Amino acid sequence: MIISSSEIVRRLQDGDLVIEPYHGASQQPASYDLRAAEEIVLPRGACTLVPSIERVELPRDLAATLRCRSSLARRGVLLGGGFVDPGFRGQLTLCLTNAGAEEIRLSKGDRIVQMILQEVLNGDRLYQGRYQDSVGTVHTR
Secondary structure (H helix, E strand, O other): OEOOHHHHHHHHHHOOOEEEOOOHHHEEOOEEEEEEOOOEEEOEOOEEEEEEEEEEEOOOOEEEEEEEOHHHHOOOEEEEOOEEOOOOEEEEEEEEEEOOOOOEEEOOOOEEEEEEEEEOOOOOOOOOOOOOOEOOOOOOO
16 A cells, blocks of 8 residues: 555654655655755766655565656656665765756755655564665665
């Protein structure tokens, strides 16, 4: 089941879910828009790693699917690596590939990726991978 905006806000207030800094304009009916942490140019034909401003902490009963916002997709931007496991903590490194006709400039704070939160039933494992507690852009380890 996809988590609604009211459930996201309730979980944030209860401290069960962390999205910091939370930005009300990023809250959508059934997702939350992650923002670029820095100004960056997406050159044509290349994958660029872009950190989110937000630090995220997912509880054991939530996972997230990441999708490129349609406004960027219409310009040719593709998102790679779009899943976040329960128990993940840290900033997200977003892998954006510009398949469009021109370079794309992102400003700090631009909404770039939708994070769709979903329930995980009977989850008994938490993420303990090498990207736990990520800060800034994290290259492959």
